[in-house]
Amino acid sequence: MTRERAIAVPRGFRASVARAGIKPSGALDLALFASETPCAAVGMLTTNRIAAAPVRWCRDRLPAADIRAIVANSGNANAATGAQGEANVQRTAEQAARLLGCLPSQILLASTGVIGRQLPMELLEPALETAAGGLSNDPIQFERAAEAIMTTDTRAKIVSTRHESPEGSWSILGICKGAAMIGPSMATMLAFLLTDAPVWADDLQPIVEEAVDRSFHCLSVEGHTSTNDTVLALSSTAGSEPILEGDQLSVFSAEVRSVCASLARLIADDGEGATHLIVIDVEGCGDDEEARVIARAIANSPLVKTAIHGCDPNWGRIVSAAGYAGVSFDEHELSLWIDGVAVFQNGAPVEHDPSELTARLRSQREVTIQLRLARGNGGIRFWTCDLTSEYVRLNAEYTT
Amino acid sequence: MTRERAIAVPRGFRASVARAGIKPSGALDLALFASETPCAAVGMLTTNRIAAAPVRWCRDRLPAADIRAIVANSGNANAATGAQGEANVQRTAEQAARLLGCLPSQILLASTGVIGRQLPMELLEPALETAAGGLSNDPIQFERAAEAIMTTDTRAKIVSTRHESPEGSWSILGICKGAAMIGPSMATMLAFLLTDAPVWADDLQPIVEEAVDRSFHCLSVEGHTSTNDTVLALSSTAGSEPILEGDQLSVFSAEVRSVCASLARLIADDGEGATHLIVIDVEGCGDDEEARVIARAIANSPLVKTAIHGCDPNWGRIVSAAGYAGVSFDEHELSLWIDGVAVFQNGAPVEHDPSELTARLRSQREVTIQLRLARGNGGIRFWTCDLTSEYVRLNAEYTT
DSSP, X not given: OBOOSSOOOOTTEEEEEEOOSOSTTOOOOEEEEEEEEEEEEEEEEOOOSSOOHHHHHHHHHOSEEEEEEEEEEEEEOOOSOHHHHHXXXXXXXHHHHHHHTSOGXXXXXXXXXXXXXXXXXXXXXXXXXXXXXXXXXXHHHHHHHHHHTOSSOSSOEEEEEXXXXXXXXXXXXXEEEOSSSBOSSOBXXXXXXXXXXXXXXXXXXXXXXXXXXXXXGGBOSSSOOOSOOEEEEEESSTTTSOOOOHHHHHHHHHHHHHHHHHHHHHHHHTOTTOSOEEEEEEEEESSHHHHHHHHXXXXXXXXXXXXXXXXOOOHHXXXXXXXXXXXXXXXXGOEEEETTEEEEEXXXXXXXXXXXXXXXXXXXXXXXXXXXXXXOSXXXXXXXXXXXXXXXXXXXXXXX | OBOOSSOOOOTTEEEEEEOOSOSTTOOOOEEEEEEEEEEEEEEEEOOOSSOOHHHHHHHHHOSEEEEEEEEEEEEEOOOXXXXXXXXXXXXXXXXXXXXXXXXXXXXXXXXXXXXXXXXXXXXXXXXXXXXXXXXXXXXXXHHHHHHHTOSSOSSOEEEEEEEEETTEEEEEEEEEEOSSSXXXXXXXXXXXXXXXXXXXXXXXXXXXXXXXXXXXGGBOSSSOOOSOOEEEEEESSTTTSOOOOHHHHHHHHHXXXXXXXXXXXXXXXXXXXXXXXXXXEEEEESSHHHHHHHHHHHHHOHHHHHHHHTTOOOHHHHHHHHXXXXXXXXXXXXXXXXXXXXXXXXXXXXXXXXXXXXXXXXXXXXXXXXXXXXXXXXXEEEEEEOOOHHHHHHXXXXXX
């Protein structure tokens, strides 16, 4: 097992990008991922009742054994767009299928951006044709694709891992975008996992579900679950090579978890306006779900997030957020550490030097909040970021 | 029934204030309300697992038939303060009882302010003695008491109503504070309802529960339920006059609801840093609870709150917040109006002039969001405020 800084492109995949002009800035806004062979594919999609048209399209097709491409655009979410939005999804899939020589049902789609506006098909269609003409397995194309799906992200998010062993070699490439409208149960986040590990959709589904559960479902910028959340995972070799089994499948599963956790961390760290990445470890709960509920309440509390922004180790806001999360516990079982310093133990404040802790928070981007109960072995890691005036500015003054 | 601008002080109640010095600013920080006769009293208290010491004190005593006074301080929440915090509550009740000539169990307590610090008893005790010496039924004392319980509130919140009829005359005086850590299921909000309407605790309890359910439970600044939420209601004549029954009790109940709704609205309007009061009406739901869940998701979405701050009628953020609230509905049944303008109807965007709507939002403090489903007759009104850079500044830079 080796991890390289260079991007490992899984066999069979090519990528391309274009500037459709959907983003008024003229930045890259269309990404195309294509496989030479039909892929085993699974997806996890938003639970929002107002699901975007591309989300409904993917939901109808997954899991599948014959996916050939993903068309992803930024700048327009194609959400809450009614029948016209559905027709535009259909048209895009038909065009991509013509360009790649497959069926529309073999195309997956993802969109992110403004809600409630129709996709400008007159811009999208020529751009898709351009993108199809530029497909390549050059790693730079995947980096540009990560850039093309960005909205208010400040940096492209791409992670890869490569596994080599006598039993076979494979890699996983993960690309995602986040920035805001990031709530637990995903967000306007798109993530694409491409692999040449030979895994059937039947095996891939529970692996991706578990990995998403421990990564993108443990992630919040402001708790607003989007209409467009999409995680898609494609294996290019599931039809052509001996399928991974037993220990090999376990190694693959662990690597998928690791890639997803890295991507989730990147999203929290690049939350809109963020000046701190906050890592919340909740332990000692009755089960993992209890831990998640407490971690989410802390992560979504504007009072906790503004205190961290002010570099104030305000443990009162943290324990009170835990207290209203909905988990029934006794104050006396609660202990809390901020950046490794015990501030509250077994229900009572612990003497510490808050100014030293403040100085530490000022000097570093990452803050760890560790909360422990005495109920059992349930635990979870959750990622979020602080709440800043810049977040407010970005979300109040973006307008029209 | 008449409503007066002047404050109606219910018979039997006196109030007083003092500057204990708990607030570093030297502002008023102690309020004392006392009744000459034992009061029927009920309370609704925070559901936070980390309940402050005064909250636990009140919970042990209510409902009651013999309450004589409320001691309320601002500047220190006496929350997460362990055994010492409990001892300080006991000591305060004992002192107040001595000063008023009653038992400690006849005293109720409420605190609001910083979490995790012990009450400075050396400051509180002389101040309580001063306050007890200044008790008076002059309306000005109740106005000053409303001021003494303020934290980051910018204005005192006091509402009164007076009922006169051949069957009897009575009034209700409501005093509260809010500002932040305001989440549904109350908040660091304190509210005291004083009345001379003759109502037993048994009748008062369901009346107050219903009123709170439709007012303080429909209120959010940032969704953070506090450790100190307290609503107390006292009737000074329940032991001495014929008890209200039938229609008279219904009139009283309606007036309690009205007073609570007015107070809740005042709290939302004075949310920390707020530039807009947002009134959310959700209708056409399967039941009122469904409506509340949807309204709360909209009210707590930082994306909705920042959009309103930017005077952008961003209906996409509103419908997507409704979509992740957890209520199972179909997109096609959803319609939305912003400030009376239809922007989304039966699942599809409605043509409108967003710049006109923006201009309107810029010119007024209050914004109404009306969302309708087609599931039934359940509905609710919810109050919140916008999210501003000033909120972030207040909560990041308050520090030590």
